[in-house]
Amino acid sequence: MTAFWFFRPLFQRHAARLAWTLLLSVITLAAGIALLSVSGWFLTAAALTTAAASFNLFGPSSLIRGLSFIRILSRYGEKVFGHDTTLRLLADLRGWLFASLFPRVPLADRGLRHGDLVSRLTADVDALDTVFLVAIGPMLAALLLGSAMATALWVFIPAAGVSYAILVGFAVLGVPAVLILASRRMGTELVEASAAARIAVLDGIDGHADLIAFGETATARASFAGSAARLAASRRRLGMAGSLAAAVTQALAGAAMISVLWFGIVAVHAGTIGGPLLAGLLLGTIASFEATGAVVRGVARLGVSAAAAARLKAISTARPMVNDPARPDPLPSGDVRFESVVFGHDRRRPVLRGLDLSVKQGSRVAIIGPSGSGKSTVLALLLRLYDPQAGTISIGGVDIRTVAQRDLHEKVSLLSQDSPVVLGTIRENLLIGRADANDAALWHALASARLADFVRGLPEGLGAFVGETGRTLSVGQARRLCLARTLLSQADILAFDEPTSGLDREAELAFLADVNAATAGRTVILATHAALPLGAADHILRMVDGRLETA
Incomplete structure (x- = not known):
């Protein structure tokens, strides 16, 4: 549960709204208790009053109607404030989480599965954003109203007030x-089972073609069925714990009602209180336990929320792969140099083994070689996504480990085979490359990528909406849009990692020709396994056993 404290600053931003939500919740529950109490007193008093006696019907009737309206309005206000606060908190949680992850990507924990990460970014955040509304808020409201009801009972029936206070406590x-103690482990199991089910689904989707090709669909189906069964079992155990807690709460509510009735009858016989007042207090006692029911329902989910909070804290505080120096050096323009660079995700099996590379400013160098030979690793090291285990990488004679990552990423821009087209307009996709670019700069970048004519032909132009992952574009158009975005950046050094992946040979040759024309004057490092046309690069190097050789 201590993981919740880590998120305290995010909740504090919405303290005023959470306080209003709590106040409206208290007013709603208090109005409900008062409504039932007054109704019980009124009906009992009216029944006991003789026909000849005068009885003021209008005062209690007006009070009942007023309490009904108060309850309706406060309930509506509670829902509005509560949901608005939840959505605001959800936005803050997601924004904070992504901001925390950006400097930590790629994550140091290479064992973290894609499905598990997706689960943390979605389900875990959803589990955390309602902690106050479904658990903490109802508990505070129940404490306040339980204390008020115990005080009222103590004033009229002291023994009943004491017994009620114990039972409601x-x-x-x-x-x-x-329930919290019992559900902590269940909550962790449920969150882990949910993540495992998501992993199984995503693995099945990503590897669908391979599973069919190798006849392993039955294995994947069995794996998912096992994950689903574990998830269902975890949900049943947690649901059973919540149901037992609810049953105990109902038993306590019944005990409180019997206790008030017992001591109340004694008080009526002693003449201390009247029958109508006892009826009102008895119904008020029953109504006050409405709040405790909400507490149990919320606390049953607290174990899941606590597990989700711990998982989010773990990835948001993970050790970054690289860190900025305390006093960063300025980064000049100049040649790119790799000197005796050694690197491997597994130190025992390095991918790069004493690699040397020198790229003159403004020149174009291509690195060729089979997949897995280390070409992409060279570009990742240049962007300082990782630090080499030995050797140095410099730009303009300055070791990139001594400069701020922001300065380095302004100097080096990457177009990889996985560069995404995001859900949004063409303009929004381009502005990722340079947020302050005007329309003239956007059109120039599109023209350089030979995509301007296509965009001009769209009814909305730059405002044309492209689907998720660019599904409204052809593969070639999507690659050219990503190229335009890369060209829009003001980086001196452009790194291309398999930029023609997925293109046919004709489209590949046209793309490479356009890259040459569009990148004139900039330093270009192209990593590819494609057959390069004549003039595609000033120098072509081949990756062989972790080192570069002239091709």
């Missing part, structure tokens, strides 16, 4: 405490 604090 167990319902508001005791039962939730036991």
